[in-house]
């Protein structure tokens with residue numbers, strides 16, 4: 014049974030005595046067109062291993078299971094895990110449901126045990142919005158065997174991921190996402206596509222992992238500079254960078270060497286410019 018309609022979802026919730034839990038970000042997709050758009054953006058092959066975070070009642074899971082080789086789901090709500098056993102685990106022999114917190118579970122172990130040597134997994138999910146940013150940062154920073162992430166996020170977060178330097182939405186998340194992946198908004202999604210309706214609109218983003226970073230700087234030094242620049246948004250770049258424990262004169266010298274006007278604000282720097290600052294500061298400190 015296709016679960017992508019309000020009647021089916023309501024009946025299922027009632028059958029198991031469940032109600033959508035706002036604190037767990039439970040806004041279930043009821044729009045088949047959007048679900049198909051997510052699956053198509055992931056370009057699934059029969060050999061693919063997919064990690065789905067927050068499968069809910071299994072609406073997206075059904076579609077993933079039909080296309081991928083294997084789908085591993087991590088769901089925090091124990092009540093929903095029970096439903097998932099009946100809606101997807103019994104119906105598809107390639108679906109595994111794990112009861113756990115995607116923010117804490119050991120993803121290296123989980124993926125390592127399920128991937129062939131050299132293989133990379135895809136993450137496909139309608140994410141719970143209350144933990145979107147930390148979860149995406151985990152997926153980027155933990156050097157996991159992943160090739161592609163396709164996730165539904167709040168519209169504003171999607172805009173931040175793809176925004177260019179100097180724009181209002183450009184921030185530490187934009188830099189991290191663009192450093193590790195090639196981000197693209199594939200679908201804008203109205204709040205009417207969910208049940209219950211959230212208070213915000215959403216977007217599906219595709220994050221394809223890069224083979225190597227687009228700029229040349231040691232990642233640790235690069236992200237120290239980025240964090241300092243965005244952690245002190247109102248300050249000039251020079252003052253923001255002194256928070257790294259570097260003398261003002263040394264910061265001036267590093268900016269000059271990198272060809273960057275010291276009066277600029279950190280949020281106007283491109284990835285290449287952050288890398289140039291990191292390279293020069295790193296050489297000097």
Ligand SMILES: C[S@@+](CC[C@H](N)C(=O)[O-])C[C@H]1O[C@@H](n2cnc3c(N)ncnc32)[C@H](O)[C@@H]1O
Nearest residue numbers: 040041042067068069088089090114115139141
């Ligand atoms: C936006 S709903 C998406 C449900 C379903 N995939 C859909 O598209 O209809 C988010 C889901 O994530 C689950 N969730 C919330 N926090 C979680 C966490 N820390 N780890 C794993 N799942 C979580 C919620 O219980 C809910 O099922």
